Amino acid sequence: MMTPFKKAVGKLHLWLGLASGLIVFIVALTGAIFTFQDDIRDLTEPWRKVPVQTTAMQLPSQLEAAALAPHPGIAAKDCWTTYFGPERSATVFFVDKAGAPIMVSLNPYTGQVLHETDLRTHFFTIVQEIHMHLLLPEAVAKWVVGGGISIFVVMLITGLVLWWPKRKQERKQRFTIKWGARWRRVNYDLHNVLGFYAASIALVLALTGLFMIFPWMLDSTVFVINGGPVDKREKISAKVDTLQPAAAAAQPLHDLVYREARRLSPRAEMILIGPASTRKDPVYCWTYGKALHYYHRDEYAFHPVSGQLMEFLPHARKGRGTLFSDMNYDLHVGQILGFGGKIVAFLTSLIVASMPVTGTIIWWGRRNKTKKPKTRAQSAQLAPV
Incomplete structure (x- = not known):
């Protein structure tokens, strides 16, 4: 009972x-x-x-240009670009003029478009x-x-x-x-x-x-x-001061972000670079210790105009x-x-x-x-x- x-x-x-x-x-x-x-x-x-190659991977601007070639009118600054490691294709993600979410897979060493997915x-x-x-x-x-x-x-x-x-x-x-x-x-x-x-x-x-x-x-x-x-030091809280003039970056913004992330996180397999669609918000970048795994992560915030590194939060400081x-x-x-x-x-x-x-x-x-x-x-x- x-x-x-x-x-x-x-x-x-x-x-x-x-x-x-x-x-x-x-x-x-x-x-x-x-x-x-x-x-x-x-x-x-x-x-x-x-296939893994000994040559360096192409810069984001090169991958974005190849991915956006069939889609005139889409700005590279509006893309999400991701590197997944030495033996995986890179991807460029964007929303096309019809509002469709598009992901383009490319060979990161040659820039060749391998596939486009709606x-x-x-x-x-x-x-x-x-x-x-x-x-x-x-x-x-x-x-x-x-x-x-x-x-x-x-x-x-x-x-x-x-x-x-x-x-x-x-x-x-x-x-x-x-x-x-x-x-x-x-x-x-x-x-x-x-x-x-x-x-x-x-x-x-x-x-x-x-x-x-x-x-x-x-x-x-x-x-x-x-x-x-x-602790406040464990959060990315960068804010762009739009009242302060900033000189435009001397190179494509995503390239600058990519190079800095590679320098500060040399062992990272996966690098995700966010869009720079406004001048009010930072450009965010995340690097991951292992491709397709999200636990071991370094975080970055860059100025959307100058490309200057505003904040860096490594995994070890968390x-x-x-x-x-x-x-x-x-x-x-x-x-x-x-x-x-x-x-x-x-x-x-x-x-x-x-x-x-x-x-x-x-x-x-x-x-x-x-x-x-x-x-x-x-x-x-x-x-x-």
Whole structure:
């Protein structure tokens, strides 16, 4: 028999599950698909890899000129340019005149255009958009997805309360799936046993996702990890003084940024250079220790006119809280632990996607449970004398 407390928790778990189940199913399933997106794209998109050469890589202005040649009217200063390492193609990202997000992949040594992608029709871009926004407007999706995942976090806690065995003899069955039982029992075990094993990793995936949706949650966590507010020296806070005249850079702005980033972060594999679309905001640049990994990061801010380095925040100067913030994406997709971590994140996401399905089957089965017919003996006992 369940205690009144567990009955109340069970009701809460049920109704929260019915309210958020579809959201959790879609977000978890698309998350599982997206986990191996870089690995799958490396196999299906040959233009992502290039032969390593001994010559120096071309400057951003050269790559941008090649990428923008078929798109007259797009300024190089509005592009995002990324170098991914010695054996990977570089990319130039921009929005064309029709409003389409375009990513051009180029050989960083020769400047040859290898492929142009309209990201509106790219499979993993669509998967990511569904995962993050459910194809809803961003302002609406923030509360729909964020609300659904917040409910899921509460469900993880209530699920563990319901799972916790009351007696010692029940513990063994709570850790194993009784495969030889009837399908309803197997479904029940799949929901409870797999849910228990996946709970801790699922909580990490859910919270790191919420940190992206609600920055205040990440800021609060960083505050706790730091034991106080983040040191001002660990934040890029450069502001452009538009009242002060600045001489224009003697070379293309992105080239200047690239050279300075290469000089100060010589071991970085990946370099991302942001646009210089206004004269009011700095040009930002980020360098990463390992391609396609976002934890080890140096940060830069440059003057949008002169190209002068305004602020430099190296990875080595960051405290515990800021380092945790930097690793949030790598934690979310599991790659903080390498390929094995991705496998764990993938399997956990699949289990999470199954939870609303198996839970709904349990609820539906109980709701439509057929009553056993009474035996003659039972009928005779109940008959009036």
